[in-house]
Amino acid sequence: MAPNIPKFSDLPLDKKGPHHNAWGLYGKDDELGTLNRLSDSIVKAAADEITTGVRINIDWPLDAQGDLPFFGRQQFHKEVYQKAPRIVNDDVWTFNTQSSSQWDGLRHFAYQKEAKFYNGLTLDDIHGTNGVEKTDLLGIGAVAAQGGICGRGILLDYHEWRIKQGRAHDAFDTASISVEDLKAVAASQGTEIKFGDILIIRSGYMHAYNQLSRAQIEALRQKTPLRFTGIEQSEDMIQFLWENFSAAAGDHPSLEAWPTQKEYALHEILLAGWGMPIGELFDLEKLGAHCKEVGKWSFFLVSQPTYVPGGVASPPNAVAIF
Structure with a gap:
């Protein structure tokens, strides 16, 4: 059993609150949720993952989706201008924090029926x-202020594993990746899961997206609802995440199978129930290739969200270090 956290069977902690919540575990004004699991000792131990110094960026470019982002989000705009008469440039960026790689912060997705965010x-x-007086509580800036999301990251390369299994896969249809699948991936890689790990799943979305034409992307954007393969909504998955991880991320727009196959979404439980950041649209192609080459799928992850008090989400600014 994971140290210093309640048993999964103890959830919900706040019996008057929504299902599976861990409200109050770190105090009523806590802004870090499961990132509290990244103690100094756990981060220090994770530094042992650094043996070669190889560094791999896992952010997708901010303008990667061009003028065709999914979910109707705004595209990235960049204006570079000269500060005449000097030979000096400044620039202005305007973008939706969810239109490329991102950490969903704790203000993003509430329990829908109860209309309540974390705590x-x-x-x-x-x-x-x-x-009601406006507050910056639960803003992504709180994560930046405490030093970001740093610790042992593990890549579970479901895409590589399922190819070996001869499994068909459509990144743009609703399908579920099970706990059994993820554990099989870890076993095949020889990857030990440790408490406090930052989970990163390569579903194969980026591999599929990179092969699409503009016309195909335009057609997919018109689907209602949008459909993506991701981790399943199940008690087994919820328990697996609760007992092991400090944050969870993947390479596609929703992390979980979309639309949800249950009466709830994992976003509700992870973000609003536990305060667990969700990473989406991470570019894991180079990371997956390097892990396969060296036979090692664990690394030290450094991710510093942008310091915006009251912000909803942020580019991850994430680097995997081997």
């Missing part, structure tokens, strides 16, 4: 509406 925060608290 019971409400839309009124975030927007300062209905006579």
